[in-house]
Amino acid sequence: MPEAELRPLYSTAEIADRLHQMAGNIAGEMSPGFVMVAILTGSFVFAADLIRALAAEGCDPAVDFMILSSYAGSTRSSGTVTLLRDAALDVRGRDVLVVDDILDSGRTLAFAQDHLRARGASSVRICVLLDKATAAREDHCHADFVGFRCPDAFVVGYGMDHDHKFRGLPHIAVLCQ
Ligand code: 5GP
Ligand code: MG
Numbered sequence: 001m002p003e004a005e006l007r008p009l010y011s012t013a014e015i016a017d018r019l020h021q022m023a024g025n026i027a028g029e030m031s032p033g034f035v036m037v038a039i040l041t042g043s044f045v046f047a048a049d050l051i052r053a054l055a056a057e058g059c060d061p062a063v064d065f066m067i068l069s070s071y072a073g074s075t076r077s078s079g080t081v082t083l084l085r086d087a088a089l090d091v092r093g094r095d096v097l098v099v100d101d102i103l104d105s106g107r108t109l110a111f112a113q114d115h116l117r118a119r120g121a122s123s124v125r126i127c128v129l130l131d132k133a134t135a136a137r138e139d140h141c142h143a144d145f146v147g148f149r150c151p152d153a154f155v156v157g158y159g160m161d162h163d164h165k166f167r168g169l170p171h172i173a174v175l176c177q
Contacts, residue, residue: 004162004175005176005177006156006169007173007176009150009151009173010158010171011171012171015049015158015171015172018147018148019049022145022147023053023056027059029144030061030095030125033095034061034062034094035094035121036051036054036061036064036096036099037087037097037098037112037116038063038064039065039067039098039100039101039108039109039112040065040066040068041167042160043101043159045167046099046129046147046159050099051063065085065087066083066086066115067084068081068082068083068108068111069081070082083111087116091116091119091120092120095121095122095123095125096121096123097125097126097145098112098116098126099128100126100127100129101128101129101159101160102129102131102155103130103137103146104134104137105134105136106137106138106141107138109126109128109143110138113126113141125144125145126144126145127143128143128145128146128147129147129148129158130146130147130148130149130172131146132150132151132152133149133150133151135152153174153175154174155175156173157169157170158171160172
């Protein structure tokens with residue numbers, strides 16, 4: 001396979017600026033006792049920076065994680081979402097903010113939202129770093145907080161991988177194959 005080319009899309013500084021704006025919006029709109037549930041693995045860098053940006057806004061949410069998988073080493077979603085690890089916190093009666101890297105077809109976040117509602121969360125809002133301009137969006141999934149509306153391309157870096165590579169890139173790039 002030829003070497004993949006990486007084209008820079010969002011710089012480290014652009015991401016940091018946007019995160020501080022998003023944290024201000026989240027702090028203004030979420031109730032004080034909310035729970036942040038980050039979807040692993042792709043959101044771990046975003047979630048780590050977001051929780052510190054939220055702290056700077058005076059917010060101190062409980063944090064938990066769910067592991068959901070639909071890609072399995074490919075650049076295309078398999079279409080089936082698998083719950084590999086559920087959030088351990090009891091979310092009954094609490095406002096939840098689901099944090100993920102990318103909203104693409106919406107299947108992953110629709111699954112997370114349905115699952116957390118079924119577990120008794122009083123509200124489930126969605127925060128994504130990237131909202132992809134895709135024709136494949138399933139219309140029942142909508143993000144309440146969005147970092148960037150990005151082009152319909154496969155992106156890596158800032159926690160996002162392709163086949164377990166590129167997660168440590170400090171910026172976001174388009175993977176051109
Ligand atoms: P959806 O279920 O909305 O189609 O896909 C969302 C999930 O697929 C995201 O949580 C993310 O993990 C993964 N994904 C979607 N698009 C991309 C992409 O361009 N790059 C990477 N690395 N992951 C993606
Ligand atoms: Mg993901």
